[in-house]
Amino acid sequence: MPLRKTICWVLLVLLGIAPYAAQADEDAARAILTEAILASSNDQVALVEELAATGETEIVTNYLEAWKRGDIYIFDPESKRIPIYVPEDEDAPALRSAIVVETGEVLVNELGEPVTVDPENLDQARPARKARKLFSRLTDLVGLNSANPDVRAESALKLGLKQNQDYLRDLLALKETEKDPAVLEALEEGIAVSHLAHGSREELMAAIATLEKMNSLAGLSALGNLKAELDEGQTELEFNADERAALDKTIESINSYLAKIDFIGTCFRGLSLGAVLVIVALGLAITFGLMGVINMAHGEMIAVGAYSAFLSQQFFASIIDSSKLALETYFLFAIPFSFVTAALAGLILERSVIQFLYKRPLESLLATWGISLILQQGFRLVFGAANRQVNSPSWLLGNIEILDITFGYNRIFVIFFAVIIVVGTWLLMTRTPLGLSIRAVMQDPEMASAMGIRIDRTRMITFAFGSGLAGLAGVFLSQIGSVGSNLGQSYIVDSFMVVVVGGVGNILGTVLSALGIGVTDQALQPALGPVMGRITVLVIIIIFLQWKPGGLFPSRSRSLD
Amino acid sequence: MKFSEDQRRLIGIALTAGVMFLLPALNVTMTPESFLHVSDFQLNLWGKYLCYAALAISLNMLWGYTGLLCLGQSLFFALGGYALGMHLMLMIGEEGAYKSELPDFMVFMGYTELPSHWVPFYSIWVAVAAVILVPGILALVFGFLAFRARIKGVYFAIITQALTYAACLLFFRNEFTFGGNNGFTDFKTVLGHDVFDPGTQRGLYLLTAMYVTSCMLFNWWLLRTKFGRIQQAIRDSENRVRFSGYSTTSYKLFIFVVSGIMAGIVGALYIPQVGIINPEEMRPSKSLEIVVWVAVGGRATIVGPVIGAVFVNWLKSYTTYHYPDYWLIILGALFVFVVLFMPNGIVGLPAQLRELWKKNQHRFKSMPKDEPASA
Numbered sequence: 001m002p003l004r005k006t007i008c009w010v011l012l013v014l015l016g017i018a019p020y021a022a023q024a025d026e027d028a029a030r031a032i033l034t035e036a037i038l039a040s041s042n043d044q045v046a047l048v049e050e051l052a053a054t055g056e057t058e059i060v061t062n063y064l065e066a067w068k069r070g071d072i073y074i075f076d077p078e079s080k081r082i083p084i085y086v087p088e089d090e091d092a093p094a095l096r097s098a099i100v101v102e103t104g105e106v107l108v109n110e111l112g113e114p115v116t117v118d119p120e121n122l123d124q125a126r127p128a129r130k131a132r133k134l135f136s137r138l139t140d141l142v143g144l145n146s147a148n149p150d151v152r153a154e155s156a157l158k159l160g161l162k163q164n165q166d167y168l169r170d171l172l173a174l175k176e177t178e179k180d181p182a183v184l185e186a187l188e189e190g191i192a193v194s195h196l197a198h199g200s201r202e203e204l205m206a207a208i209a210t211l212e213k214m215n216s217l218a219g220l221s222a223l224g225n226l227k228a229e230l231d232e233g234q235t236e237l238e239f240n241a242d243e244r245a246a247l248d249k250t251i252e253s254i255n256s257y258l259a260k261i262d263f264i265g266t267c268f269r270g271l272s273l274g275a276v277l278v279i280v281a282l283g284l285a286i287t288f289g290l291m292g293v294i295n296m297a298h299g300e301m302i303a304v305g306a307y308s309a310f311l312s313q314q315f316f317a318s319i320i321d322s323s324k325l326a327l328e329t330y331f332l333f334a335i336p337f338s339f340v341t342a343a344l345a346g347l348i349l350e351r352s353v354i355q356f357l358y359k360r361p362l363e364s365l366l367a368t369w370g371i372s373l374i375l376q377q378g379f380r381l382v383f384g385a386a387n388r389q390v391n392s393p394s395w396l397l398g399n400i401e402i403l404d405i406t407f408g409y410n411r412i413f414v415i416f417f418a419v420i421i422v423v424g425t426w427l428l429m430t431r432t433p434l435g436l437s438i439r440a441v442m443q444d445p446e447m448a449s450a451m452g453i454r455i456d457r458t459r460m461i462t463f464a465f466g467s468g469l470a471g472l473a474g475v476f477l478s479q480i481g482s483v484g485s486n487l488g489q490s491y492i493v494d495s496f497m498v499v500v501v502g503g504v505g506n507i508l509g510t511v512l513s514a515l516g517i518g519v520t521d522q523a524l525q526p527a528l529g530p531v532m533g534r535i536t537v538l539v540i541i542i543i544f545l546q547w548k549p550g551g552l553f554p555s556r557s558r559s560l561d
Numbered sequence: 562m563k564f565s566e567d568q569r570r571l572i573g574i575a576l577t578a579g580v581m582f583l584l585p586a587l588n589v590t591m592t593p594e595s596f597l598h599v600s601d602f603q604l605n606l607w608g609k610y611l612c613y614a615a616l617a618i619s620l621n622m623l624w625g626y627t628g629l630l631c632l633g634q635s636l637f638f639a640l641g642g643y644a645l646g647m648h649l650m651l652m653i654g655e656e657g658a659y660k661s662e663l664p665d666f667m668v669f670m671g672y673t674e675l676p677s678h679w680v681p682f683y684s685i686w687v688a689v690a691a692v693i694l695v696p697g698i699l700a701l702v703f704g705f706l707a708f709r710a711r712i713k714g715v716y717f718a719i720i721t722q723a724l725t726y727a728a729c730l731l732f733f734r735n736e737f738t739f740g741g742n743n744g745f746t747d748f749k750t751v752l753g754h755d756v757f758d759p760g761t762q763r764g765l766y767l768l769t770a771m772y773v774t775s776c777m778l779f780n781w782w783l784l785r786t787k788f789g790r791i792q793q794a795i796r797d798s799e800n801r802v803r804f805s806g807y808s809t810t811s812y813k814l815f816i817f818v819v820s821g822i823m824a825g826i827v828g829a830l831y832i833p834q835v836g837i838i839n840p841e842e843m844r845p846s847k848s849l850e851i852v853v854w855v856a857v858g859g860r861a862t863i864v865g866p867v868i869g870a871v872f873v874n875w876l877k878s879y880t881t882y883h884y885p886d887y888w889l890i891i892l893g894a895l896f897v898f899v900v901l902f903m904p905n906g907i908v909g910l911p912a913q914l915r916e917l918w919k920k921n922q923h924r925f926k927s928m929p930k931d932e933p934a935s936a
Contacts, residue, residue: 294715296849356901361715362630363900366856369849370896377889493726493845496719531730538727542706542720549710 026104029056033063034102037072037083037125044128063101073098073122075107082107086119152180158190167194189214205243208250224251261405266522272411274518275418278511279476280491281498282425283469285510287346289499290442291462293354294365298495299488300375301467304345305338305474306483307379310388312337328393331475338471346467350460358445358459372488379485387482396479414476421472422511428465429507438462442505497541503551513552517541567785573864574777581611581770585763601759605834606878608766610871611773612831617854617866618776619823624852625861626789627816628796629713633703633721635847636728637696637821641828642838643732644695646745647679648688649833653749665747666740676738685752692829693822700821701814708810708817713799722845732840744839751833762834769830773867776823780863792816793861857899859906868907 032054036047048064066072066085075082075098084098084107095116098107107115192207192214280302287295295301309331316330317323349371357364392410399408429435440448441458449455470488477487498517502509517537524533548554564572584599584607591598599607616638623629650664659668663675681687703724712720735741754761783789794802795809803809832838841847850873858869876895880888899906905913 292715294718353897353901360904362718363856363904365630365715365718366849366853367897367900369853370893370900373889373893373896377887377893381886489846493722497723500716500719531734535727535730538723538730542723542727545712545716545720546706546710549712549716 025054026056026059029054029059030102030104033059034083037067037074037101038081042128048127067125067127070124070126072101072125073117073119074125075117075122083125084117084122086117086122150182152186154186185214205246208246211250211254261403265405266526267519268405268407268411270519270522271515272408272414272518273522274515275415276473276476276480277494277498277514277518278418279414279421279469279473281495281502281510281514282421282507283466283473284495285499285502285505285507286425286466286469287463288496289502289505289507289510290438291358291459291466292361293357293463294361294368295349295354295466296365296369296492297349297372297375298368298467298470299486299490299492300372300379301342301346301470302474302477302488302491303375303379303483303485304342305471306390306478306487307383307388307474308338308341308471309334309475309478310383310390310483313390327391328395331393331396331479334475335472338475339468340471342471342474343464343468346470347460347464349467350463354463355456355459376485376489383485385485387484389482390478392479410479417472417476421469422507425469426507434458434461497538501541501544501551503553503555505555506551506553509551509553567781570781570784570863574774574781577777577864577867578770578774581773582767585766585770588763601762604759604766605762608762608769608834609831610874611766611769612827612834613851613854613870613874614867615769615773615776615827615830616824616851617858617870618773618780619820619827620851621855621860621862621866622780622783622816622820622823624855625866626784626796627792627813628799629813629817630715630718630852631721631817631820632718632845632848632852633725634820634824634851635845636725636843637700637824638828638831639728639732639838639840639843640696640699641692641825642832642842643739643745643828644691644825645688645829646748646832646838647682647691647739648685649748649751650745651679651683652751653747656749657747664740664745666743667738670735679738689829692825696821696825696828697818700818704814704817704821708813711810722848725843725845725848729840729843729845732843740839742840744837744841745832746837746839748833748836756833756836765830765834769834772826772830777863777867784863788812853896853899855906857895857906859908862906862908865906865908872907 032047032050036044039047063072063085066087069088071086071088073084073086075084083101085101086096086098095118097114098117099105100107107117109115188210192210283301284295284298287293287298312334313327313330316326316333320326320329349368353367353371354364357367396410396413399406400412401407427435429439437448437453437458438461440451440453441455441462445455448458473491474487477483477491481487494517498514499510501517502511502513520540521533521537524536527533528536545551584604587597588599588601588604593600616634619637620631620634623631623634653664655662657665657668659665661668663672667675682691703721707717707720731737732739732744733742739745748756750756751761751765754764756762783792791802791807791812795812799809828838828842851870854870854873855866856869857873858867859865873892873895877888877892880891884891903910903913
């Protein structure tokens with residue numbers, strides 16, 4: 001209990017501090033804004049510029065826009081002039097609540113009750129003409145003043161892409177004072193793009209060289225425009241052959257860079273799809289590949305795992321007061337919980353039906369299909385026909401960008417997760433006494449039995465383990481889509497294909513074929529679209545099996561069938 | 562009086578055919594008030610069941626007698642249905658919702674003229690040829706590839722399932738010019754007769770019943786031939802047959818193509834009776850259902866598939882109507898029960914019970930015998 005409390009506190013503190021620091025800056029910006037709205041028209045220009053200098057992007061963009069549009073009013077009870085924000089909304093009733101500009105909260109009276117106002121009866125605050133002229137420029141430039149280097153870098157690049165001469169001056173000015181290397185890089189890129197349109201000849205050539213050096217994807221379209229203008233003679237510039245060659249070379253080099261990162265991105269997406277397939281198919285590789293049972297209810301074991309994730313989410317939400325904390329932590333519980341529930345379901349299935357069918361694999365297909373129908377309808381009766389939403393913890397959302405390639409956290413996580421599962425399964429199979437008896441029973445049950453291995457129990461554990469792996473797949477699938485009763489159905493055909501292509505009874509084969517199918521699928525998708533891509537993959541698999549009927553790693557044995 | 566195995570099969574066929582042809586007779590001769598009357602609606606429903614029965618026979622030829630579990634039977638069925646459906650769509654003419662010569666879904670998707678592969682389907686003969694040839698050629702090509710690579714058992718099941726799944730995804734595409742997920746529907750006439758007319762439906766029912774009967778007779782005849790013997794030998798031990806010098810590949814390929822064509826023809830009989838065909842019909846789960854019909858009725862028997870298909874589908878209609886929430890559970894439990902406790906299906910049930918009786922009869926008979934001895 002103390003440990004859990006400590007963890008809770010640490011999490012709460014971490015989640016709590018950051019917003020407070022930002023709050024202070026925001027309050028300062030709001031105060032200046034309020035002052036500006038109430039100021040005389042002569043002072044407004046200075047105040048608005050001061051406001052922009054705070055770099056509070058959100059406040060500046062939203063409120064200056066609203067002020068210009070005329071959505072800012074002066075609320076004036078007993079001459080205590082309070083600027084308020086009443087959003088324009090044709091459907092809203094005449095009397096509605098308003099937001100106080102200074103605090104950002106709903107307007108209330110002395111007793112703390114919300115006050116509704118009718119904008120028709122209020123004084124509209126109009127910015128002075130001189131100040132208004134500045135607005136669009138200030139909203140564009142505010143990002144450059146932000147305290148957050150990411151915002152500064154982003155807006156520097158965005159301004160550069162506008163290829164506006166005035167902004168170019170601002171960018172050059174910022175370059176003199178900026179210290180942050182990431183922002184400097186963005187500035188350089190932005191300035192180079194602007195130079196393409198407004199620079200002198202030397203600046204222009206330097207810009208082209210810079211963009212080539214930086215492999216600037218953002219500058220690609222500006223370079224393309226420049227080239228088109230030159231081709232059509234729309235510009236006064238005349239390039240000599242060398243300069244022309246430099247431009248062409250730059251465009252080509254950026255394009256090949258683009259192709260390279262596209263390729264890496266495709267590989268990464270393929271790898272993550274392959275990892276999903278590995279997780280889904282690994283359980284099947286054990287029940288079908290090793291045990292020879294065609295478990296059509298494998299998909300429902302996946303659904304059991306996914307619904308377990310849903311249940312643990314609901315459970316955490318009900319016992320932990322902070323909904324945020326519940327969302328962040330339930331997932332860690334869901335992983336083992338889903339494994340256990342799916343393994344239990346598999347255990348029951350094995351004891352009740354499958355143990356009688358080891359000698360009749362084709363009939364195990366029918367019986368387990370019957371089970372799968374029962375379970376699907378069971379899910380619908382218990383959880384309702386509509387899909388259930390399982391929310392992802394924030395550490396699985398978001399993404400990280402390395403060298404212009406976006407890596408989603410959930411994709412990275414699934415690859416990581418798959419590696420752990422595969423290594424764990426491999427260790428279990430090759431390094432433990434249980435694994436040894438599992439392999440012995442799979443190779444020759446009678447001989448294993450004669451050696452004193454309890455084959456009944458071994459089969460039971462193996463099947464439960466395979467089902468548990470399906471449950472783990474379910475937890476992950478719950479993160480990339482909603483959970484429904486036929487969740488598993490959409491994966492069952494694919495997982496059987498993965499196992500067959502990999503070579504039945506071979507875990508390494510399953511992993512390789514899952515990754516191969518995943519990467520092929522992702523590589524075909526951009527050209528053919530998702531559905532045709534899948535169809536092509538299926539056809540490729542059918543043809544592949546012509547060439548290697550036993551899969552990638554066929555099992556070798558002296559027996560005939 | 563003892564009958565040979567062969568004669569007993571023939572009697573089974575005759576009985577089944579008798580029941581099939583009795584239904585339309587009851588439909589025509591009995592007055593609606595009568596207990597024995599079969600309404601037009603019911604006759605139509607039975608026509609559908611008989612289509613399923615023929616489909617089950619075609620699968621039984623593969624799974625029951627050759628040991629090839631094919632999960633692509635619904636694909637051949639749907640292809641046959643689509644082939645005739647193209648003709649029926651064109652026969653709607655300008656009576657469709659959009660009053661255009663083009664089928665409604667094409668107007669809807671913005672076609673201005675008929676795609677060229679549709680044009681020949683104005684002729685019924687082209688459509689009939691396609692019903693036979695399309696599934697036949699697909700089975701020939703796919704079977705040739707699969708059997709040559711010696712894909713068998715579970716792998717054959719999975720690879721046929723993959724084929725079906727790929728085709729299903731393809732037919733769901735609107736660009737594939739077969740109506741996307743809506744498929745074909747709204748037919749008005751078949752061979753110039755109104756499809757909604759009870760007379761037309763009765764005719765279609767009779768056609769289906771005759772088709773089922775001839776399928777059973779073909780099956781019966783095949784079992785008497787040398788081909789039938791080899792077919793069953795392949796099921797029991799393919800390697801021995803191969804070592805005895807038979808090319809099992811050609812035998813399997815032949816039966817695969819025949820079965821594909823049989824399924825295709827069923828599709829063509831099915832679609833005017835049901836009035837719709839869409840890619841749902843070729844979902845992999847539909848193929849599994851066919852396997853279940855055969856298993857429930859009795860694998861490797863002639864009338865078993867018919868009984869199984871009719872029974873399961875009747876049960877499905879009954880339970881979906883009376884227990885909409887539980888019918889999947891009832892069906893699923895039935896499959897599990899049949900697989901676990903009735904390996905020979907409904908047809909094998911009497912023999913199974915006789916066996917049970919023989920095994921346990923001493924328990925029933927020994928009681929009266931023992932009593933006088935002790936007295």
